[in-house]
Amino acid sequence: MLVGDEALDLRLTLIDSAQCFRWVEKDGRFGCVLDGRAVWLHRDDDGIHAEGGADREALRHYLDLDRDYGALAAEYGHIPAARRAIGLYPGLRVLNQPAWEALICFILSANNNVPRIRGLVAALSARYGEDCGGLHGFPTPEALANADEAALRALKVGYRARYLIDTARRVCDGFPLDDLRRMPCDEARARLVSLPGVGEKVADCVLLFGCEQTSAFPVDVWVARLLTDWFGLECRSRSALGRQARALLGEHAGLMQQFLFHAARTGGVELGG
DNA sequence: GCCCAGGAGATGT
DNA sequence: ACATCTCATGGG
Numbered sequence: 001m002l003v004g005d006e007a008l009d010l011r012l013t014l015i016d017s018a019q020c021f022r023w024v025e026k027d028g029r030f031g032c033v034l035d036g037r038a039v040w041l042h043r044d045d046d047g048i049h050a051e052g053g054a055d056r057e058a059l060r061h062y063l064d065l066d067r068d069y070g071a072l073a074a075e076y077g078h079i080p081a082a083r084r085a086i087g088l089y090p091g092l093r094v095l096n097q098p099a100w101e102a103l104i105c106f107i108l109s110a111n112n113n114v115p116r117i118r119g120l121v122a123a124l125s126a127r128y129g130e131d132c133g134g135l136h137g138f139p140t141p142e143a144l145a146n147a148d149e150a151a152l153r154a155l156k157v158g159y160r161a162r163y164l165i166d167t168a169r170r171v172c173d174g175f176p177l178d179d180l181r182r183m184p185c186d187e188a189r190a191r192l193v194s195l196p197g198v199g200e201k202v203a204d205c206v207l208l209f210g211c212e213q214t215s216a217f218p219v220d221v222w223v224a225r226l227l228t229d230w231f232g233l234e235c236r237s238r239s240a241l242g243r244q245a246r247a248l249l250g251e252h253a254g255l256m257q258q259f260l261f262h263a264a265r266t267g268g269v270e271l272g273g
Numbered sequence: 274g275c276c277c278a279g280g281a282g283a284t285g286t
Numbered sequence: 287a288c289a290t291c292t293c294a295t296g297g298g
Contacts, residue, residue: 018279019279106279107281109278109279109280110278110279110280110281111277111278111279111280111281111293111294111295112278112279112280112294112295112296113277113278113279113295113296113297114278114279115278115296115297116278116295116296116297117278117279119296120295153294156294156295156296157294157295158293158294158295159281159292159293159294159295160281160293160294161294163281193281196281196282197280197281197282198281199280199281199282200280200281201279201280201281202279202280202281205279218279219279220278220279220280221277221278221279221280222279223279236288236289237287237288237289238280261279265279275298276297276298277296277297277298278295278296278297280293281292281293282291282292282293283290283291283292283293284289284290284291284292285288285289285290285291286287286288286289286290
């Protein structure tokens with residue numbers, strides 16, 4: 001099935017950009033379980049193709065293919081660092097992931113590095129997710145709510161085991177994950193940070209990658225550096241940096257953040273100059 | 274051994 | 287409201 005012929009860079013968006021930790025690459029194809037079904041994506045001369053998985057519209061939405069990224073470049077074209085970052089990665093898109101998956105993956109991301117997060121997510125899915133022909137689906141809230149803490153720690157999630165179980169129980173107990181996309185961003189963030197293991201940074205990642213809240217602006221170590229070095233912001237706390245960045249960049253601040261983050265983290269642009 | 278990684282929570286001021 | 291410490295784990 002032809003998904004589209006957009007500029008989408010599969011490896012950059014699904015693996016290297018560290019907004020999702022679930023996709024695997026095998027023989028030039030990219031695989032994951034979405035909505036309980038395995039899907040494999042690849043590009044040929046015609047564009048992006050999908051084998052298996054959900055319907056075309058759901059995939060296009062997941063991959064954010066219906067957004068005009070040319071308009072994003074125009075919106076921030078007057079900011080030199082933003083223009084550079086967008087120009088460097090014309091194939092980067094900000095995914096629309098299920099909120100539950102983003103929530104658990106970014107709880108695991110706290111004080112952790114990308115390869116290890118990916119390994120933990122794979123181990124979690126292999127142990128608690130449904131087998132879908134070689135690939136494993138993401139664990140359900142019920143599966144993690146009923147997980148044994150020692151068994152989770154055996155997967156090397158460390159002190160985050162307690163966060164996973166307790167947050168999963170909150171979700172099973174009626175936490176309104178699916179309503180977050182319809183709330184004002186600040187209200188949705190306030191609700192998320194009430195979950196164990198979720199601070200402001202993780203909340204912003206869940207909002208941006210899992211709730212279509214494009215103004216949510218996660219500030220990790222790299223974004224904190226680039227905000228001081230490229231934008232000249234002078235704040236001590238990440239919280240204050242995030243507030244200023246959102247005020248500066250507006251309703252699509254989070255989309256822009258993803259380009260800036262990748263430019264800073266991968267060294268595509270030098271920091272400190 | 275140290276420092277770092279898409280930080281959060283508890284405690285003290 | 288802000289600063290400091292601790293929390294597992296693995297790689298450089």
